[in-house]
Amino acid sequence: MGLRLCRWSIACCCLLLAGCAGKLPQTTPLGESEARQAMSDWSRFLHTDHPGAIDADYRLRWNVLGSKGGIDAVVQMKKPARLRFAANDPLGRSLILVVSDGSAFTYVDNRTGEVFLGTTDSKFWHSYVPDSIGSTDLFAYIGGFVEPDQVETVTPALDEQGQGYWYVWQDKRALTHYVLLANTPRRMLRHLMVDQSGDQVLDLRYSGVAASTKVGEKNLHWPAKIKVSGEAVTGEVELEVEKIYGFSVRGTSAFHLTLPPHFTVKEVE
Numbered sequence: 255m256g257l258r259l260c261r262w263s264i265a266c267c268c269l270l271l272a273g274c275a276g277k278l279p280q281t282t283p284l285g286e287s288e289a290r291q292a293m294s295d296w297s298r299f300l301h302t303d304h305p306g307a308i309d310a311d312y313r314l315r316w317n318v319l320g321s322k323g324g325i326d327a328v329v330q331m332k333k334p335a336r337l338r339f340a341a342n343d344p345l346g347r348s349l350i351l352v353v354s355d356g357s358a359f360t361y362v363d364n365r366t367g368e369v370f371l372g373t374t375d376s377k378f379w380h381s382y383v384p385d386s387i388g389s390t391d392l393f394a395y396i397g398g399f400v401e402p403d404q405v406e407t408v409t410p411a412l413d414e415q416g417q418g419y420w421y422v423w424q425d426k427r428a429l430t431h432y433v434l435l436a437n438t439p440r441r442m443l444r445h446l447m448v449d450q451s452g453d454q455v456l457d458l459r460y461s462g463v464a465a466s467t468k469v470g471e472k473n474l475h476w477p478a479k480i481k482v483s484g485e486a487v488t489g490e491v492e493l494e495v496e497k498i499y500g501f502s503v504r505g506t507s508a509f510h511l512t513l514p515p516h517f518t519v520k521e522v523e
Contacts (some may be wrong), residue, residue, distance in 0.1 A: 255414035281411035281420050282351040292419045299440045300402045305474045305501035307332040313412045313496050318489035335389040348361050353509050356389040360511050369519045378522035398460045400433065417443060429455060456484040464495040469502050482490040
């Protein structure tokens, strides 16, 4: 069991699946004028331009069930749900490669010569990824923003420690979201999701800002570091950007694989 969890931690840290529960945010109510200001800040945050794709090198670190480690990875993502994740050894050789179009996935283990094919609504996929986390959520979770069409009515409150405003809403899956925006600039510091049982499904803490040097992309930003905890696995995963190549991924070829003919292919349910 421990080896299985460790293996998936390496392959899918970018899927943001680590964690342990913590306390809910401590807040104080807002007066009428401050509530208006908070909602104005929220509107600006929702409608700020965000990248539609990313091509970046990450350093992943984990401390899960007593297992500590780290690995370099190349991550490419494109809205709404395309993903390519390659975990590499110190020489830059691909150890594990995962691609997904949001509906189906291909998992290649170059160490064992195995390939796993399946869908993102399969039991295999949800044995690792909680079914409360949709494939179209991942890009926004890693990017530290909220899609406007995912939010209806929010309730603002002041963080007791003075870090900024909290915004609370419930989505269509009955998850309660708590988002903390910094005072200045208006960027996300934390995104906490709690289910109906009070369990913290996902707790994302953001710090720093990473940017692209490409012309036309200098006004777009990305979280430099994310610390992730939650209900799926006891522990913590940290994702730190080492280099952003750009906020674009041309075409869809990066998200398709030509499988080596000598690999063993298994279709999973």
